[in-house]
Amino acid sequence: MRFFLIFIFLCLGFLGFAQNKQLLYGVSEVPQSLLTNPGGIVEYNTHFGIPFFSHLHLNGGSSGVTVYDIFQTSNTSDINSRITDAIFSMDNTDFFTVTQQLEIISFGWRNSKDYYFSGGIYQEFDMITYFPKDLAILGWEGNRDYIGYEFDLGDLNTSGDLLTVYHFGANKKITDKLTLGARFKIYSSIFNFRSTSNKGTFVTRESDGGPNIYDHLLEGADVQVQTSGIASLIDNDNVNGAGDVVSHVMGRALLGGNLGVGIDVGATYEINRNFTASASILDLGAVFHTNDVENYRARGSYNLTGINLIFPPLEDGEPSFPYYQNLEDEVTEQVPIDTLYNKYSVMRPLKMNAAVTYHFGEGYGKNECDCLNRQTTNFGNQGLGVQFYSVFRPKQPQFAATLFYYRRFTEFLSGKITYTVDSFVSDNLGLMAVGDFGKFNVYMGVDNLLRYGNLAKANHVSLQLGFNIKYQ
């Protein structure tokens, strides 16, 4: 339990908007920007990612509380009172989330018809847990001070995925102004868990004419947890030791698990010499969980009134009624917990990006600005623009808006600064640097720079980096 709490609170410090890659979006020097917009501008003819090092993305955090809020050194409050304050300051729409991506293989090439094909494999872990406020209050304080308060079981809302994504896409500049792209994805789920549509309430009420002092009412409870890929991992008959676990996970990662399909689409439109608009829709698809599925569902209503003694006439040595066992049986009968094996599908978290960029500035490097030919690529080494991002989550979509400034300093060095506002963070400053050293491409981006002086105070920190080989 303690480790769980520490894990939760450590997660708090690292993220608000998992998967928002506002630094990478639109940075055409980085091949992985095609994963944020398959219709992005491609400035090279071939690329290979360094296996396992071409894209690492870590992102995590909380919308409502920071590590510092809980673990600060303080002479005026103890940690338990700070946890109490945090529980009551957060809402059930606050969330904790962790996202991690590791690209295993990445490649791309341009064919004779000027299509740029790209593909690869990456592994992704994505988890979101909404803060179950009512359950946290009940678990932290008990029901004594909440007589008559209805604790909402619907506050329990969590989902998580570990999967491998196999993808292949094409990108082409259709006209002088328009570039389109699409990517087909096959998802190979390693494991999934999901508990997102829970209902019901628990309330302790003073009994009005009832048999005992209180009515402990579980009303309309319908709590379900769906899992796939987990039951066989915890089945001792199937798994003996770490070797079996690795073998099992690898098998599911290599298209041996539950599969799904999805697409990414994107476009870039060069409105005029100065303005460019782009947009993308990512992960429009679903994973179909059909094997190694185990779901648990508790449904029903029950009023726990206590143990009703009836004082039966008994002979010496004759045991009394099994009141306690009867009570347990009654609860089990009224609120049965079923283990189900029915298939289920999970939509991938649909993500949308959009941006408008104003390009300006001189050329760079060896080519001087040809002011009579404003379509030449050596115009506009700087860009200023806005980006929009949204992701569909179980309770509600999340949005983020970003102002950015991009600059290509030299032929081999460029950078991007972002200022992102979302529902929870209004001062997220990010910075990305991209280097092209010959054919070697390296990039690194970090978020929430204003909190780097003390990461414990950050709601959101992300890191993305990678290494590629590019041929012009």
Next chain:
Amino acid sequence: MFKYSCLLLFFGALLFSCVKDTDFDQADAITPSQEVEVNFVFFTLEIDDFQMNPLSEGSLTVIDTTEVRFLDDDFAIDNIVAAEFFFKVTNTFPVGLVADFTFLSEENEPFFNINFPIQISEDGSPVITEFSQLVTAEDIELLTLNDKVVVTITIETENQTLEGVLNLQSKTTYFLEFSDL
């Protein structure tokens, strides 16, 4: 100049990022402390329910026993730091009664007892007796040794035609501290 400033900011942020003014050892002090109220036993008795008791002349008694299995579970032993029992008895019997709750261990050894008198109804109208017993931190170990409770109600009469009704309702407040998470 600008690019060098950006690079300096970028790598400076990476090099000098840190977590400070925090103390993760405080995790050892995380102690959720719940106060949980839950119904206990309830029953209604009339004179027909009482029987002669050879061990107690001049009175009638009823006895029943129920398990309270969770009381001696590891969870209860580790985390219940105090408890309070509350009884509300509504009585119309015109004679004295006594309620006795004897908690027994799995080996039927009595380790904890609650006993209180019930007020007489002089005129047959309902008279309410409320009784609370706090089980302090010093005594809680005696309570959590038990997994059943024997409930005995004694009425100070041998008149088996006496009219009256006794209704008992009860609850327990458990004070929990999860100090060994």
